[in-house]
């Protein structure tokens with residue numbers, strides 16, 4: 329198993345069962361509700377629809393490739409996280425998964441907070457009216473300019489990630505005549521992904537301050553002495569695409585242990601604990617994510633139990649789901665350009681996008697599902713690899729998939745669960761234009777992020 333993936337990234341592909349996808353699904357036209365957005369269905373002609381709209385019409389109006397995002401589903405998922413955690417906890421949507429001004433407004437209306445990790449995300453949040461006090465600012469190397477803008481705006485918290493940053497934020501806050509609410513991000517020695525978690529090994533990464541060797545305790549000591557800072561809590565984020573709660577259990581145990589040590593040393597009970605994001609979603613029918621209410625119950629019980637054992641009042645919990653809110657709400661619609669059977673191997677299906685709109689397959693070996701969208705077909709299944717139009721053989725969108733044997737150029741195919749980390753990690757590789765994000769609700773579709781144009785590309789190229 330690869331140990332070289334991004335420490336904050338997922339490795340869900342390499343723990344799939346042996347022989348995954350060896351047999352075709354019994355019904356190629358069926359849509360597994362686990363992987364598709366809530367309002368996606370087939371109409372009486374078998375054409376895929378979202379929010380009541382036929383994808384053939386959507387393709388005509390908005391072109392392909394394009395991401396179609398089910399707004400009602402997004403709002404419902406945001407709301408269910410909010411409701412699951414209730415008024416005694418805070419849900420911060422992780423903007424890195426996908427952020428746009430429309431999304432910021434939906435979050436605001438649904439009562440969620442927002443985690444940003446760059447000046448660009450902060451600007452997007454503020455420009456769409458997210459109250460600054462509901463914003464958390466993350467990042468392992470925030471620039472002094474970004475820190476200054478965040479403090480000036482009055483963000484609810486800055487999550488400190490290094491010893492240098494403790495001093496930097498304190499200094500800027502003092503200069504601006506204010507006291508900044510902060511948390512300290514610690515690494516608890518746990519890294520969790522999907523079905524497994526690894527304790528002890530993962531201090532070797534760029535994020536946070538290690539609990540090991542008393543470093544986190546020293547960071548707390550320093551933060552408590554600085555006038556520019558109000559230390560409100562401890563932050564821990566253990567990984568991505570996690571289904572198994574045992575990693576959170578170990579993390580919470582260690583964070584609460586630190587809170588207890590802080591109380592014993594300084595006589596201070598920090599009022600907040602943030603357990604980060606990372607909750608998994610279904611990319612294929614093999615994935616079994618938990619519901620927000622189960623996650624909320626499990627996390628609350630873990631923290632309460634650990635705090636009772638340490639005789640601490642239970643702190644206010646916050647979480648930062650990104651993928652689990654936006655991931656399942658969107659699919660990418662592509663037009664098939666070529667269908668190339670390779671005898672005895674598989675059929676390569678080339679679409680009009682690729683690694684520029686979904687880098688996750690190339691980067692993480694991620695698994696996706698795919699379906700013929702513009703019609704149904706009773707043809708025999710054929711083993712396919714859905715690939716893009718880039719000049720690179722690793723330009724794979726769906727590595728192993730079954731599609732109907734009569735698939736032809738001009739057909740539309742849809743890849744579900746592309747709401748998270750696809751548009752937000754999109755690139756202009758080969759000067760391919762980044763696709764639009766179209767929000768669909770109640771029979772209406774509107775562009776919330778427009779398609780890039782060649783003019784956009786040439787505008788940056790000053791010659």
Ligand code: LLP
Nearest residue numbers: 336422565568605606607648649650651749
């Ligand atoms: N909070 C912190 C501090 C994080 O670093 C992250 C993700 C999240 C929350 C949200 O995690 P989520 O709930 O979305 O899994 N590009 C990778 C994922 C990188 C995640 C980085 N940090 C991917 O495409 O899978």
